[in-house]
Amino acid sequence: MPNRIKLNPRHQKIYSIVCEIPKGCVSTYGDIARFAGYPRCARLVGVALRSAPDDLNIPWHRVINAQGKISFSKGSDKAQIQQQRLEEESVVFMSGVVNLRQYGWAGNIDKDLWQM
Template sequence: MASPFYAQVYALVRQIPPGKVMTYGQIAWLLDKPQGARAVGWALHQLTPEMDVPWQRVINAQGKCSTFLQLSSDYTQQERLEREGVLFDEKGVTDLQQYQWHPPNALIDAILNNV
């Protein structure tokens, strides 16, 4: 990992429970980079399916999938989330108020301390 920031992003994303989602900006903010949303996008862009990170649970601040590129399999990001119980409307928008996950502070602290 070139930067601990990447590892932190991955560690946090792995903790997102099924049926929940987080936004890029939220992740960046939790990792003490309030303006680092784009960096989070980069971290996820570097991911591979073999890394076993549920990147599909990370969406943009508008409640939509950032990309509809099929990156790894037969299903789109949205279809994967729908399987987990995250429902989208006809515009591909989900209700962040309902599905957004707020990790416990202890977890954030552990990740920031590189545990």
């Protein structure tokens, strides 16, 4: 990913993590924050993604909250776009909720690798 844009190291770290999310998978703010090295900074992820320029092509739509839902207000433009993009990646929304057990990227490694 191009890092020509000068941003805070934390943000860049978060961007890197988000970019590592494989297609067809989703992750949560809390998990990404953990991977980035900021266990309690779920909000920071939100701030970072909000500041994320489109130039980087950040797959921010693969980032959802711990409930498996979109953090935006229902009916919000971004929420619509996010869901649509995920569906295009074979991520199925059931009642507006993503099954993290199945699509959760962090979920695959969280149990064994991050169990401490």
